[in-house]
Amino acid sequence: MVETGHFALVLAFALSLVQTIVPLFGARLSNQRLMAVGGPVAVTGFALTALSFAALASAYASSDFSLANVWENSHSLQPLIYKITGTWGNHEGSMLLWVLILTFFGALVAAFGSNLPATLRANVLAVQGAIGAAFFLFILATSNPFIRLNPAPIEGRDLNPILQDLGLAIHPPLLYLGYVGFSICFSFSVAALIEGRIDASWARWVRPWTLVAWMFLTGGIAMGSYWAYYELGWGGFWFWDPVENASFMPWLAGTALLHSAIVMEKRSALKIWTLLLAILTFSLSLLGTFLVRSGVLTSVHAFATDPTRGVFILCILTLFIGGSLALFALRASRLTAGGLFHPVSREGALVLNNLFLTTATATVLVGTLYPLAVEAFSADKISVGAPFFNLTFAPLMAPLLVVVPFGPLLAWKRGDVLGVAQRLMVAFGAALLATLVTALFIDGASVLAALGVGLAVWLILGALTDLAVKAGVGNVAVPVMVRRLVGLPRSVFGTAFAHLGLGLTVLGIVGTLCFGTEKILSMHAGETVEISGHTVRFVGLYPAQGPNYSEDRGRFELIGVSGSPVGEISSAKRFYPVRQMTTTESGIRTIFLSQLYISLGDEGKDGSVVVRLWWKPLVTLIWGGGLVMMAGAAMSLMDRRLRVGAPSRRRKQTVADASQP
Template sequence: MVEIGHFALVLALALGLVQMTVPLIGARLGDERMMAVAGPVTLAGFAFTTLSFAILTLAYVQSDFSLQNVWENSHSLKPMLYKITGVWGNHEGSMLLWVLILVFFGALVALFGKNLPGTLKANVLAVQGAVGVAFFLFILLTSNPFTRLIPAPIEGRDLNPILQDIGLAIHPPLLYLGYVGFSISFAFSVAALIEGRIDAAWARWVRPWTLVAWVFLTGGIAMGSYWAYYELGWGGFWFWDPVENASFMPWLAGTALLHSAIVMEKRAALKIWTLLLAILTFSLSLLGTFLVRSGVLTSVHAFATDPSRGLFILCILILFIGGSLSLFALRASSLTQGGLFQPISREGALVLNNLFLTTATATVFIGTLYPLLVEAISGDKISVGPPFFNLTFIPLVAPLLLLVPFGPLLAWKRGDVQAAAQRLIFAFGAAILAVLVTMFLVDGSSALAAFGVGLAVWLVLGALTDLAVKAGLGKVALLVAWRRFIGLPRSVFGTALAHLGLGLTVLGLVGAACFGSESVLTMQPRQITEIAGKQVRFDTMEPVQGSNYHDERAHFSLLGPAAEVRHEIWSSRRFYPARQTNTTEAGIVTLGFSQLYISIGETTQSGLIVRLWWKPLVILIWGGGLVMMAGGTLSLLDRRLRIGAPAKKATKKGTIKPAVKPA
C-alpha cells in the first residue's frame, strides 16, 4: 500500500505537468480540444493525490513503523484521534495536506467553472497546475513522506506532545484552506495577465474564491490563537511571533483584496490594483510557507530546520512571486482603466480601507523580516516584539476601525458623509457613553483601554445601524421594516456580521489585555487565594496514568460567597515517556464571556507553584472570529455570488422562463 501511495504521488506530478502545459498551449493556439484537457486532468490529479494522502493516513492508523514519517511522529499507544491528526502534525505530512488542498481547489474550478470562458478556465487551471508541480517536486525530492526504514522499528518515537490535542485536528486544515485558497485568486490574476484582458466577470469569479479562503483563514488564525492560549500554559493568545505574523499578513492582504474586488465588481474600478492584491496575497501565503519550513526561524510553530528545503522553497518563491510580478509589470499598462468615482463614496471608503490595510500589512512584514535580514547581513541577532507592533500597527488600525461603519452607509459613485454621520449618531453616542462608563466605573487609569471599549461598541452598533437603515426602521411601519429586513440580500447580513464580529474581537482584546489580573504564588493543600474578587482553593494533587503519558493533576475549587464549591478546576503537569517531554495542561473555567485560568509549575518545599489569571471578556476574541466566519459564509450564500445561477425573467406575454445571468 505504501508503494501505491508513493506511486500515486508521482502520477499526480505527471498529471500536473500535463495540466500546466497542454491547456496553456491550447489557449494560445485557440485549440478547444487542448483546452478541454484541463478539467479531466485536474480531477485525475486530485484523485491520485487523495489516494496518496489516504494511504499515508492508513499507515498512521495501523502504526506502520516501516515508514520513517510514521516512526518519527506516532506511537502504538497514542489515541486514534491523534494517530490521524499526526498525519499533518509534521513537515512531510502537512506538505502533503497542503498540496491536497491545492489540487482540491483546482478540482472545484474544473467542476464548477462551466460558465467560465474557455481560455480563462484553461489558463487558470494551467497556473494552478504549475503551482502544484512545484510543490509535488518539493515533496518528492526533499520531503517524501513514504521513505522506508529497513529494518522496521518495533515502536515509534511518538508525536510532539504539544500537538497531541484536538486543536491539531482543526487548526492546520483550516489554516491551509485559507493559505492555499488564495492560490485560486492568484491563478485568476496570472491568467488575466496572460490573456491581457480583465473585466467585471473576472471580479465576479474571483470574489467568491477570495471569500472562501478568507473565511477559512479567519477560522485558522482564531483556532490557532485559542490553541496556543490553552495548550502552552502561559495565559496569552498572541505574542507577535514571526510564524503568527506569517498567517496574519495574508489575512490582512486578503481582507483588502475582498473589499477591492467588491469595487471592481460593482463599479468596474480598481482593476489593476485588484490584480496586484491577488498576486501579493498568495505571495504572502508562500512566504509563510517558507518561514515555517526553511529553518530560518526558531519557533514552537516551525516545522523544519533543513536548509536544503528552505532553498527549494526560496526558489519556488522567486519563480512564482518574481514571475507573476514581472508579468504584471509587462501587462498592467495595456489593461483598461477602471471607472471613475468621487472621493466621498462607497468606492472611496473601500479605497481608504485598502490603503490602511496594505500599510498595516507592510508594517507587519517589515517587523517580521527585518531581524532575519539583519542576521543574514551582519550576523547580529535582534528581536522585534510586541512593543514595536503595538506602536506601529495599532495607530494604523484604530483610524480604519473608526471609519468602518461609514462605508456601508455611503452610496456608490457619490456619497453623503453628513447623512451617514446622522444615521450613526446613536452608535456614536453609545460609544462615548461606553468610554465614560469605562473611565469612571471600571478603570480610570487607562484612557486607551476606555477608547478601545468605545471603539468596540462603535463597531458593533455601527453594523446594526447599517441593517436598521437598509430596512427603513423609523421611517416606515414596523411590519414593513420587518419585511424589508428579512428581504435584504444575504451579503448585506454577511457584511454586517463581519463588522460586528470585528467589534466583538476588539472588545475581547481590550478586556483581556487591560482589565485582567495575574497572580503567582506557592500554595499548600486546602489553602485559599483570591484573584479579581474570586476565591480559589487548592484541594489535592494526584497522579493519573494516561494512554501514553503520566499526569500529575492538581484539583482546585472556585468558591462561592458562602464558601460552597461553584466550579471544579483541574490543572496538570504531563510527562510523555516516549519523547521524554513535559507539558502543562491548564485548568480553565468559563464564567460568561470571561475565564479563570490556572497553570501549575514545580512542587517545592514550600508547596505547589501556581499561576492564576483572570481574563475578562477573553471569549469574545474567538467568538468574534466565529461571527466573522459566519458573516463570510452568509455572504457566500448570496445568490448574486453564484455565477450563471438561473434567474426568472418575465416575457412580454407575462409568462416566466428561466434565464441565465451573464458572468
C-alpha cells in the first residue's frame, strides 16, 4: 500500500504537468479537444492524490514504523483517532493534505464548471495544475512522506503531545480548505489576465469560490483560537503569533475580495482592483505556507526547520506571486476600469470597507515581517507583539465597524445617508443605552470597554435592522411581513448573519478582555478561593494513567450559595515519557455564555499546588460569532443567483459550437 501511495503521488505530479500544458495550449490555439483534456486530468489527479493520502493514513493507522514519517510522529499506544490525525500533524503529511485539497478544488472546477466559457475553464485548470505541479515537486524533492527505514524500528517516537487532541482533526483541514480555496480565485484572476477580458459574469463565477474559502478559513481560525485557548493552559484566545497572523492576513484580504466582487458583479466596477485582490489574497496564503515551513520562525505552529525546504518554497512564492503580479502589470491596462458610482452609495461603502481592510492587512503584514527583516539585515532579534497590534489594528477596525450597518441599507449607485440613519435609529439608541449602562452600572468598566459593548450591540442590531427593513417590519401587516422575510434572497440572510456574527465576536472579545478576572495562588486540598462571585474548592491531586501518558489530575468543586457542590472541574498535568514532554490540560466550566477556567502549575514541597483561575465573561461568543459568520457564508452559497452562474453566455457558445463543421 505504501509503494502504491508513492507511485500515485508521482503519477499525480505527472498529470499536473499535463493539466498545466495541454489546456493552456488548447486555449491558445482555440482547440476544443485540447481544452477538454483539463477536466478529466484534474479529476484523475485528485483521485491519485486521494489514493496517496489514504496510503499514508493507512500506514499511520496500522503503526507501520518502516515509514520514517510514521516512526517520527506516531506510537503504537496512541489512541486510533490520534494515529489518524497524526497523518497531517507533521510537515510531510500536512503538505500532502495541502495538495489533496488543492486537487480537490481543481476537480470541483472540472466537475461543476460546465457553465464557464471553454477558454476560461481551460486556463483556470491550467493555472491550478501549475500550482499543483510546483507543490508536488516540492513534496517529492524535499518532503517525501513515503521514505522507508531499513531495518524498521519496533516502536515510534510518538506524536507531539500538544497535537494529541481532537483540535488536530478539525483545525488544519478547515484552515487548509480556506488557504488553498483561494487558489481558485487566484487561478480565475490569472486566467482572466491571460485572456485579457473580465466582466461581471467573471465576478459571479468567482464569488462562490471566494465564499467557500472564506467560510472555511473563518472556521479554521476560530477553531485554532479555541484549541490554543483550552490546550495550552494560558487562558488566551489570540497571541498575535506570526503564524496566527499568517492565517489572519488572507482572511482580511479575502473579506475585502468578497465585498469587492459584489461591486464588480452588481455594477461592473472595481474590475482591476478585484483582480489584484484575488492575486494578493492567495499570495498571502503562500506567504503563510512559507512562514510555517521555512524555519524562519520559532513558533508552536512551525512545522519545519530545514532551510532547503524554505528556499524551495521561496522559489515557488517568487514564481507565482512575482509571475502573477508581472502579468497583472502587463495586462491590467488593457482591461476596462468599469462603471462609475457616487461616493455615497453601497458601492462607496464597499470601497471604504476595502480601504480599511487592506490597510489593516498591510499593518499586520508589517508587524509580522519587520522582526524578520531586522534579524536578516542586522542579526538583532526583536519582538513585535500585542501592544503594537492593539495600537495599530484596533484603531483601523473601529471606524470600519461603525459604518458596517450602513452598507447593506444604502442603495446602489446613489444612496441616502440620512434615510439610512433614520432606519438605524433604534439600533443606535440601543447601542447608546448599552454604552451608558456599561459605563455607569458595571464595576471596573472603562470608557473604552463601554464603547466596545456599544459597538458590538450596534453591529448586532444593525444586522437585524437590515432584515427588518427589507421585510417591511412596521410598514406592512404581519402576514405580509412574514412572506417578505421568507422570500428574501439567501444572500441577504447571509450578509446579515455574517455581520451579526462579527458583532457577537466583538462582544465576546470586549467582555473577556475588559471584564475578565485572574487569580494565581498556591492551594492545599480542601482550601477554597472566590473569583468574580464564584467559590471554588480544591479537592485534591490524584494520579492517573492514560494510554501513552501519566498525569496528575486536580479536582475542583464549584460551590453553590447553599455551600454544597454544584459542579466539578478537572485540570491536569500530563507527562509523555516517549517525548519527555509535559502538557497542561485546562479545566473549563461553561456558565451560560461565560467560562470559569482553571490551569494547574507546579506542585510545591509542602504539598500545595499553584493554581491559575480565570473568569472569562462572554468568552464563548468569540467562537460562537465565528460559527454564525460561517452560517452566513453557507446561506449566501445557497442563493440561487450564485448557483445559476451565467448560463446565457454558455448557451450562445453552445450554439456557436454546434454551427461549426
